[in-house]
Amino acid sequence: MDWSPRVEALVRELSRLPGVGRRSAQRLAHHLLRCPEDQARLLAKVIEEARDRIRPCARCGNYAEEELCPLCVDPRRDHGILLVVEKPSDIAAFETTGKYRGVYHVLGGLLSPLDGVGPDRLNIATLRERLAPGTIREIVLATPASTEGDSTAMYLQRMVPADTRVTRLARGLPAGGELEYSDSLTVLQAFEGRIPA
Numbered sequence: 001m002d003w004s005p006r007v008e009a010l011v012r013e014l015s016r017l018p019g020v021g022r023r024s025a026q027r028l029a030h031h032l033l034r035c036p037e038d039q040a041r042l043l044a045k046v047i048e049e050a051r052d053r054i055r056p057c058a059r060c061g062n063y064a065e066e067e068l069c070p071l072c073v074d075p076r077r078d079h080g081i082l083l084v085v086e087k088p089s090d091i092a093a094f095e096t097t098g099k100y101r102g103v104y105h106v107l108g109g110l111l112s113p114l115d116g117v118g119p120d121r122l123n124i125a126t127l128r129e130r131l132a133p134g135t136i137r138e139i140v141l142a143t144p145a146s147t148e149g150d151s152t153a154m155y156l157q158r159m160v161p162a163d164t165r166v167t168r169l170a171r172g173l174p175a176g177g178e179l180e181y182s183d184s185l186t187v188l189q190a191f192e193g194r195i196p197a
C-alpha cells in the first residue's frame, strides 16, 4: 500500500526504534495521527527537550540535566558502594528493584580491542578518580557475562585500590546478561548473590 510520503516517513522513522518492526511502526503511526493533536505534539516536544537538555553526569555518566545527576547528589544514597554498568539503561534495572541504595558508574560501552574500543573511549578516567584510596568500600562490576563484559571487568579490577572490595554479579542473568530486559527479581538475586571478583 502506498501511504502519503509523510505517513511513510513517520512509519520509517518509528521502525528504526529498537524492538519496533514495520507492523508496530504502522500501528504507532496511525495512533499518532489519530490521537488528540496535543498528545502527539507533547511527545515530539519531550523528545526534543530531552535531546537538548540531557547530558552525561560529570561524575557517573548517568543521564543528567545539571552537572551531576539526581543519584549523585542524593545524600540518602550510600556513596561508598559503586555499581559499574555498561549503559544508563542498566541503572534502571537496579533502581526498579528498589533495594540497591549505592551509586553507579556508567562506562558508556565495553572494551573491545578488535573494534578499536580501548579504555580511552570509555568513561574510565573518571572512574579512576572516584576510586581514590579510602573513598569507596565496595565496587560491584555489573558488566554483562560476555567476552567483552568479562575482559572489561578484568581491566577495571586491576585499577581498584587494595582497600576496596571488588565483586561481580552472580551468574543467572540471561545469556549476554542484558540487564535492561531482566525482571527485577532476577536482577536483585544477581546483586545479592554477588561474588568476589
Ligand SMILES: [Zn+2]
Residues within 6 Å of the ligand: 057, 058, 059, 060, 061, 062, 068, 069, 070, 071, 072
Ligand atoms: Zn551521576
